[in-house]
Amino acid sequence: MKNKLLVRLKDAGQSREVTRLIKVKNQELVNLNVDVRHCARHTNSAITIIVIAADQAEVNINALVRIEKEAFNSSAIFKIRTLLVSGSPKITVEPKMEVLNETSKAEHGVATINLNPKALFYAATRGLNATRTRQLLIKSLTKAAKM
């Protein structure tokens, strides 16, 4: 797994959309650095990172989204969705954001969630086994995060 995600938007009108999925289990450790810079006007970025963690795995995400002074009318969206499946995984996220241009928009969102017990129960009543249910829920999370 590449542990760096660099996005440089240097030309006016440039756009970049990235979705990255990180799956970790056992005692795996993943360190990811994300660096997104908007250096020109009318640039857009949409970065989504999905983390699915289980057991004693550890994920550290250090992210910076920066909109420079000259990046007029730019837009940055940065999302991290983390699903803690089982065991005692540890997730550390530092989603930094620096905005120097008042005509631009920036937003970031981080959600660390677990498998919804109600959804698990409902699927079980419809005849799905636990493994299949987990797979479906993970798939839906991945889809939702990409939207």
Next chain:
Amino acid sequence: MNLKTSNIYTAPKGFSPQLIDTISKFKNEPAWVNDFRKRSLEVFFKKPLPSFGPDLSKINFDDLSYYVKPSPGEVKKWQDVDPNIGRIFEGLGIPKFEQEYLSGLKTQLESDIIYGSIQKELLDKGVIFCSMEEAVKKHSDLVKKYLGTVVPIADNKFSALNSAFFSGGSFVYVPNNIVVDKPLQTYFRINTVNTGQFERTLIIAEPGSKVHYIEGCTAPNFSSANLHAAVVEIVAHENSQVRYTTIQNWSRNVYNLVTKRAQVRRNASLTWTDANIGSGITMKYPASYLLEEGATASLLSLAIADKGQQIDSGGKMLHLAPNTHSNILSKSVSLNGGRASFRGLVNIDQQASKSSSKINCQALLIDNLSQTDTYPKLVNASFNSSLEHEAYVSRLSAEQMFYLMSRGLSEPEASSMLVLGFLEPILKDIPLEYSVELNRLMELVMADYYEK
């Protein structure tokens, strides 16, 4: 308003263990306090300046006076306050405010509390609201038990500095199951140039009790720096409810470097409301340690960063027990080249199962000279807990501005209305009298902005 006062004693600039002896002598305090101060000074010398946030390298610690005694001592009636000092607080409307809205009031000028009152019925119920000087003498056991346990001396350079030179501040003790209906308030004022104000506040809410504490801060503008390095320690015992509200409106020459922290025990709740409007540089991150099951904490943080201001504020929530819940709402406005930064930490520990935390940061960037940042750190080590964070930066909506101006409002009126609407979720949680003042202040700030 810059009314001059003459102080009884102003310590020579710079610090030394001898100065600590002088302070202890003035305050006639027990030996253990003097020892606590001297240990703290040693820690201060060893600790580095913070490696993050605004540049503090321009603070000249040798050019500050660490103890300024403005009056012979605390009095209990406004008539007994030195008229020169009384005029300052009357100008700020404090005595009227006390009569109408408060259960108790302290006013601090420079290093000392100069006036204090508390309603008799609260005294009868065993509530203690006094200066730290009085507390270390009259309630020594309580102070000794808690002082430095929530914010240790070595927490950071400025907590060590405060521990060495603390003077003034309040001690609040609310016994079991006592509800303090109206807020207790302390008003802080720095009126002398090149001084440091190091008040220390300690609040103990016993099981089942309820209290709301408000602090307000102002200072006139000087050309050289003043330093305000306070420490606030709160212990919210089982089932207690504590609210701590700060309205900080220091002048632009003040470095406001404050450490605030609370321990929240079983099923207790703590609410920080932290409004930062003034000061040149502010670094303040009220922290809540959710130590036992069912503890909850929330933080409402408001920052206005105008020209020359750098407001680095935020908060910390540490979930260390199951079923603990926290909430942070931060709103900031940057204009005229000001910089507002949110810095936060939420840590859900492995044993904090079924806990949750929500953080919401919203920033308004008014012009291209200003900057806004968010620096959150989110750690979740409990697989059945949830943690949510969202942040966005936006500007005043051109459509809304157009609409309001088409209805006859001027540009400053329309923009201040939109800014106030943006801040409304926090303003509605601030006591009404302050909320009205903040509304007025924002109108002035926006009018001033458009005049330039």
